[in-house]
Amino acid sequence: MKNKKKIAFVINYFYPDLASTGQLMTELCRDLQNDFNITVIAAQPGYAGEKVLVNKLYEVDSLENIRIIRVKLPDVDKTSMVSRMKYIFTYFILANFALLKEKNVDAIYTISQPPILGGLIGSIGKFVKRTKHIYNVQDFNPEQAEAVSFTNKQSLFKIAKAIDKINCRYADTVIVVGNDMSETLKKRFKNKKVPKHVVINNWTNQNEIVPLSKDNLEIQTFLNTYNLLGKFMIMYSGNLGLYYDLENIIKVTEYFKNHNDLAFVFIGDGAVKEKMKEFVNEKNIKNVHFLPYQPREFIKYSLNAADLHLVVNQKGIKGVSVPSKIYGVMASGKPILGVLEQGSEAQMIIQRSDCGKVVNPQDYKGITEAIECFYKMKKENLQQLGLNGRKYLEKNFKKEISIGKYKEILKKVTENDLHQNM
Numbered sequence: 001m002k003n004k005k006k007i008a009f010v011i012n013y014f015y016p017d018l019a020s021t022g023q024l025m026t027e028l029c030r031d032l033q034n035d036f037n038i039t040v041i042a043a044q045p046g047y048a049g050e051k052v053l054v055n056k057l058y059e060v061d062s063l064e065n066i067r068i069i070r071v072k073l074p075d076v077d078k079t080s081m082v083s084r085m086k087y088i089f090t091y092f093i094l095a096n097f098a099l100l101k102e103k104n105v106d107a108i109y110t111i112s113q114p115p116i117l118g119g120l121i122g123s124i125g126k127f128v129k130r131t132k133h134i135y136n137v138q139d140f141n142p143e144q145a146e147a148v149s150f151t152n153k154q155s156l157f158k159i160a161k162a163i164d165k166i167n168c169r170y171a172d173t174v175i176v177v178g179n180d181m182s183e184t185l186k187k188r189f190k191n192k193k194v195p196k197h198v199v200i201n202n203w204t205n206q207n208e209i210v211p212l213s214k215d216n217l218e219i220q221t222f223l224n225t226y227n228l229l230g231k232f233m234i235m236y237s238g239n240l241g242l243y244y245d246l247e248n249i250i251k252v253t254e255y256f257k258n259h260n261d262l263a264f265v266f267i268g269d270g271a272v273k274e275k276m277k278e279f280v281n282e283k284n285i286k287n288v289h290f291l292p293y294q295p296r297e298f299i300k301y302s303l304n305a306a307d308l309h310l311v312v313n314q315k316g317i318k319g320v321s322v323p324s325k326i327y328g329v330m331a332s333g334k335p336i337l338g339v340l341e342q343g344s345e346a347q348m349i350i351q352r353s354d355c356g357k358v359v360n361p362q363d364y365k366g367i368t369e370a371i372e373c374f375y376k377m378k379k380e381n382l383q384q385l386g387l388n389g390r391k392y393l394e395k396n397f398k399k400e401i402s403i404g405k406y407k408e409i410l411k412k413v414t415e416n417d418l419h420q421n422m
Helices: 020-032 081-101 117-129 143-147 154-170 179-188 217-225 246-256 273-282 296-304 327-329 345-351 364-376 381-395 399-414
Strands: 008-012 037-043 057-065 066-071 107-111 132-137 175-176 197-199 233-238 262-267 289-292 308-312 338-341 356-359
Touching: 008 020, 008 081, 008 117, 008 154, 020 037, 020 057, 020 399, 066 081, 081 117, 107 117, 107 399, 117 132, 117 154, 132 399, 143 154, 154 179, 154 327, 175 179, 175 399, 179 197, 179 345, 217 262, 217 296, 233 296, 233 327, 233 364, 246 262, 246 273, 246 308, 246 364, 246 381, 273 289, 296 327, 296 345, 308 327, 327 381, 338 364, 345 356, 356 364
Parallel strands: 008 037, 008 107, 037 066, 107 132, 132 175, 175 197, 233 262, 233 308, 262 289, 308 338, 338 356
Antiparallel strands: 057 066
């Protein structure tokens, strides 16, 4: 029997972390473990408040046939730039050491987290270990940070972009998660000597998340627990972070504060959560609820509890990032209000599937009007929009389709059979 090729996945978030990227990478590794010998180098769980108390700098763990090296990192305060930087650079240094100690690695797989440094780990590893590097760009940085004015020091953006261009060019292949992101990669290199790359959409497990009636016992319990029975629920489920303009979108809830049969539910955590809560408290808005991340096995119920889902990105994120939550929402058969730029991957998906409406970022009046439109819509029309999304997902974004593409690319890279034109 032919020996399986060894791939080292250096991916920061991994099971049991609740970060969406961690869940995607966990599913990917599980589906690849029979074809490859997989070692994962990841941070100790902690993205959504999970606590794993260990004393060792490196903890060796396993998940089925996957070997995991967990790196101990300092606690992070997402509202503090200093804390975030300390966390990121500690991970960068320790992950590099862990990777360099790995033997007989045929390929290194990294993602664009932490920004820039995730790819740089792969570039360093490829140079030192004389192996292959697959670079999965989930978010383009510094473009993403620049869009939200993370810093006003343009020199830092230029240096960061120069480093990440090296990461892309030095990689054996770059994987991007949207067609608009492919255009961004070409733009980076002015359409000259563009690195070999392929578009592979993110996914959700369409067999795990399916449309469910609100009469479902688990959903009824959820609604009852949070006093949401009989309410028209608008839900945002995911990272309450810097790149979604949620600190301003939350202000539209004031218009609906006297709608007793309507509720806004924000599930998750992130850098702007406290700012959102401050606004709600200041305006005494009673129909806005902030809930913690839900356990992975319960997400299929929490998604189905909503009548409408928000899928949002900040202005300037087009071609930089694709909100992966869109796939889970479509799987649950629920309509979408997208706050997205025209021509972005998520906006095009909503348009092609006819599963909702799209408003431009920062058009808060348009967001308010769209919510009111959904709120007044006939129940059967609302349901049809959601089912349109489910049908489109089943045809275009099945888990098997995306993971099959990953498997093909990884085999080509590790077997030295990667063609110039992909």
